[in-house]
Amino acid sequence: MKWHTRGRFPDVGISVGHELKSGTLPLIPYLWKWKEIESSNLWILNGLRLKNHTSCSQQQSLLPSSAAIMSGSEIVILLIGPTGSGKTSFIRHATGLNVDSSSTTSCSVYRPTTPIGPQNFLIIDTPGLDDLAAENLGVLKEIAQTLSKLAPRTVGGAIFFHRILDGRFSGSARSHLDIFKQICGTDFGDQAVFVTTMWNLTDPKQVEKYNTIHEELKKSYFFLSPNSKPVFKFGNDAAKAKEVLKHFINPKLKRDKTLLLDREVKRFGASLSGVRKTSAGKEIMKSANRKACVIL
Numbered sequence: 001m002k003w004h005t006r007g008r009f010p011d012v013g014i015s016v017g018h019e020l021k022s023g024t025l026p027l028i029p030y031l032w033k034w035k036e037i038e039s040s041n042l043w044i045l046n047g048l049r050l051k052n053h054t055s056c057s058q059q060q061s062l063l064p065s066s067a068a069i070m071s072g073s074e075i076v077i078l079l080i081g082p083t084g085s086g087k088t089s090f091i092r093h094a095t096g097l098n099v100d101s102s103s104t105t106s107c108s109v110y111r112p113t114t115p116i117g118p119q120n121f122l123i124i125d126t127p128g129l130d131d132l133a134a135e136n137l138g139v140l141k142e143i144a145q146t147l148s149k150l151a152p153r154t155v156g157g158a159i160f161f162h163r164i165l166d167g168r169f170s171g172s173a174r175s176h177l178d179i180f181k182q183i184c185g186t187d188f189g190d191q192a193v194f195v196t197t198m199w200n201l202t203d204p205k206q207v208e209k210y211n212t213i214h215e216e217l218k219k220s221y222f223f224l225s226p227n228s229k230p231v232f233k234f235g236n237d238a239a240k241a242k243e244v245l246k247h248f249i250n251p252k253l254k255r256d257k258t259l260l261l262d263r264e265v266k267r268f269g270a271s272l273s274g275v276r277k278t279s280a281g282k283e284i285m286k287s288a289n290r291k292a293c294v295i296l
């Protein structure tokens with residue numbers, strides 16, 4: 001059994017989210033978080049956390065970015081997908097930072113050490129979507145709070161991650177995709193990108209099979225608008241991660257749409273009751289009700 005506790009950390013004014021292992025009491029996190037803040041490289045700016053997990057030189061490379069964050073020049077990219085689908089690994093390769101994959105229990109924002117185009121990126125790593133509605137609402141709240149801290153910036157692109165090794169689309173993968181689509185809104189168009197991951201783990205003898213699955217996903221699921229389908233393959237390498245990011249700076253892409261969740265967070269707020277009113281929040285509840293019906 002997992003305990004999930006989320007609360008406000010009064011001294012620094014940021015929200016915290018923690019997953020406690022079975023048997024631990026959910027009253028420790030304030031203390032624990034305090035220790036984490038003291039002992040790790042945690043940068044706080046305007047209530048926004050910029051995590052850096054590695055060396056001093058990388059730490060310094062993040063410091064000037066604080067100023068850049070204030071200037072609002074980067075393209076904000078939101079990553080969504082189930083746990084283990086490769087979001088944090090993608091960030092590691094896209095940013096050149098040694099980001100720890102072990103547990104993503106709250107949202108963090110990363111900036112590539114070397115810009116790959118005229119504009120740099122701010123990439124939001126998010127906790128993985130789950131099969132439980134309560135967990136997914138918690139993830140949505142984390143995302144909503146990060147978006148409201150980033151305001152007046154808005155999300156310029158979103159990426160959905162799916163492990164190609166999982167094969168054809170399961171029920172929970174479908175429901176994660178439905179949540180992603182409701183986070184984006186249908187008019188987000190090509191600003192929503194779909195990535196199949198783990199290509200470097202596919203058996204070379206079965207590449208045809210996985211290519212077929214990839215094409216099927218592209219044909220039937222991986223798009224917001226049927227006219228254009230930005231779908232990529234990722235095999236845990238920097239070149240592919242950067243290729244995906246380059247999509248967002250392609251001059252042919254009109255990056256003029258606002259993420260539906262961004263608009264809804266402005267309207268309903270980033271509290272749990274606020275995110276329940278968003279389209280993604282409603283989608284989470286709808287899929288929970290569907291599952292309950294199946295069980296009954």
Ligand SMILES: Nc1nc2c(ncn2[C@@H]2O[C@H](COP(=O)(O)OP(=O)(O)O)[C@@H](O)[C@H]2O)c(=O)[nH]1
Binds near residue numbers: 083087
């Ligand atoms: N071989 C391979 N491993 C990957 C790939 N993407 C992620 N992983 C590994 O899969 C595990 C989960 O990935 P992670 O990036 O933490 O997934 P997240 O939960 O979506 O952030 C980690 O051990 C990664 O090293 C990939 O494309 N290829």
Ligand SMILES: [Mg+2]
Binds near residue numbers: 087089101104125
């Ligand atoms: Mg992660």
